[in-house]
Amino acid sequence: MAITDIKTFAHLSASDIEALGQELDTIRRDVEHSLGERDARYIRRTIAAQRILEAAGRATLFASKKRWAWLTGTALLSVAKIIENMELGHNVSHGQWDWMNDPEIHSTTWEWDMTGSSAQWKAAHNYSHHMYTNILDMDDDLGFGILRMTRDEEWKPINLVQPAANLVLAALFEWGIALHDLAATKEQMGVPQSQLFPPRHILTEPNKAFWRKAGKQVAKDFVIYPALTGPAWKSTLKANATANLVRNLWAYAVIFCGHFPDGAEKFTEEQFENETQGEWYLRQMLGSANFDAGPAMAFMSGNLSYQIEHHLFPDLPSNRYAEVSVKVRELCDKYDLPYTTGSLGKQYLLAFRTIHKLALPDQWLKRTSDDAPETSSERKFAGISLPAWNGGEWLAEHNASEWLAEHNASEWLAEHQPTWGLDPVTGERRGLRSALQEAKVALKEKAEHEKQVLREAKAALREKALTEKALLTEKANRKGWFSRTLRRNL
């Protein structure tokens, strides 16, 4: 049932996590102190490049009846929309560039080229998602309320259509996000969800803001621009729809690769209660996933290929995430923590697998939410690197259950499992990364063992069957002899 105690899960003591938090604070301060003209030039140039690409794309589409123009214009517009969405809209709205004091490049004034309004997105994303990252029932971005992305959530029959819902979400991602943000805004404002009766529940302020923005966006891409290009209206319309689709698919892929590959852990509300700043950092590290990207792909993803760094420091300028990631990796090595990353294809396939697997009810799934690929908990290590606290022999032997009731497991770990944690001689640390390795081996061994047992049982059964068969044949033969003898004597 997801992680309830991040210290135990991470095999780190409270003071370790405190120290980790301070090291991350230092990384943050170093970046903040070195921000200057170089960074400002980066964002100004990115904005200029995006505007030029968009203008060029729109202009090219005036000739969109010609195939080359359609392809070029659509490509330019798609790239422009992706940059606007990822590197500009997302990051500026995070306040990554607020330090510049530029009123036009500021989180309070930026409006992005998406159907949802920046204000509603900020409410849902900057607050709910980044504060409560991956906490069950608190972070609504866990599956966006549409997909079951962890078996911590109860299966419902509707989840059977999840594979189809996934495709729809990917294609219409901006609408999914917009509606998701609208709902979150209403919840935060205490505005009732829309109902036909009484009608005032439809004409709420968030609803009006939503339709104002969405209306403008739809009018621009699907009415005004096609109309402007006159005889080419049909091909322009197709081009605009394609560019929006491309942007949606890419944004969807980036988000899913950042949050749903195996290794991006989930947490319970118990963990969130009394969470320290260090634990918050750790939750962000363990809850996110990166994907490998060169400079070009990183740029096109809004540097969200560095999702871990983004979640640690959501308001540091994105152009610094690459250098931050080097330091974060060093910390992961130092504290023996996993740094979840992989190729874009691999990370997406892992998320894709989870979407399809979790469409099925739990009884069809082999693993539980303590040791599944998409979610696990400290119980995964029970009897391996942690005490087996489900009435296991180990516990009884060491009389640890009473102790555990009063103390937390990481303190217990420090005292009773000296092979874990910092080695006083070598200075090396054995922590979560090693524990995951051992758990993996142990699970494999367990599986192997089960298979072996099964094989043996099967063999035994087969043998038994054979013996019985032989017996029967013998019996039949004997019977034959008997009947033959009988017949002869008759």
Next chain:
Amino acid sequence: MASKSGGFSVRGLREWLEAPVAEGGNAGRTPLDALRGAAARITTPLLPDDYLHLVNPLWSARELRGRIVEVRKETADSATLVIKPGWGFDFKFAPGQYIGIGVLVEGRWHWRSYSLTCPPDWTGDATNKGRRLISIAVKAMPEGFLSSHIVSGVPEGTIVRLAAPQGGFVLPDPAPSKVLFLTAGSGITPVMAMLRTMDRRDAVPDVLHVHSARTPDDVMFGDELRELHDRRPGFTAHLHLTGENGKFALADLDTVCPDWRERETWACGPLPMLDEIEKHWAAAGIGDRLHVERFEIERNATAEGGTVTFAKAGRTAEVDGATTLLQAGESAGVQMPFGCRMGICQTCVVTVTGGHVRDLRNGKEHRAGDKIQTCISAAAGDCTLEV
């Protein structure tokens, strides 16, 4: 939008066309608003200006901008900046008002307020004749980061941001028949705009200007004052050099300007001087004849500083007792509401939701629930602001 009667009106159509720029821009109206508004429907959520200012930085009324066209040394430590404003700037300000100016230094925009020194609708002089311009004068303050930067190094051609002219320290039109100006140091700048306006309107009444400066070399606009003194019979410039004679004593007014009680007076200079003048005028029972501009904040070092939390922005800043909450917020990247930055316009007012805040001008303490001006308040221990 159609008019109320349900019919169709030109004005209604115009308003409908201009709607997107009205909601998206910060500047005043421009002659092209209808066109910009129409174009905004295809550039939504941006304005056409967001594309146009890539071509020319001044082609934007989303934010007021300007280009420095001339930097003219006035004294060793002061300079006049002649600025060509971009779209949407209102040239019909009142003489004596100030503008906000934002200058980019090392990637960060720094905002300050300076008095306009030119008359309204000024069309430049000498090299810039015939262009619609504005000018401000800046004196480098010993610890003033931005004023030093501007006076010593801002190159011509630099793009700056502007905030619309504001302030109530203004000369009425027509000017009163008897005027007294009392200025010291850079306090002369708003009065310069008033003098130039009267001169341009060819309507210089009986004006006596008492200006204090340390040495003759420290007098800003010295040549111009002398020239005006010679050319305009109604204008008398009285220069008081504090380096030789010490501070100007208000008791001397009776000799320098025996009829000061009858004059409408504008005073601008350091705070102690203004306090003294206010007392003097109040004692004479003519406080209503006096206009003062407090452009300098006297910083009491009694506030002890602390951690300021900006609740909505989710940011914090460690500050000392002399840093204003506005500066603290801006250095932490919080979009703070601001106006004059000198405690007179009330634009920057926010609510304190926790802790204590001290007013730097009078040392008065504010507590949670009070609304305070961030530009003249500092943290008195840890505090939280609702911004």
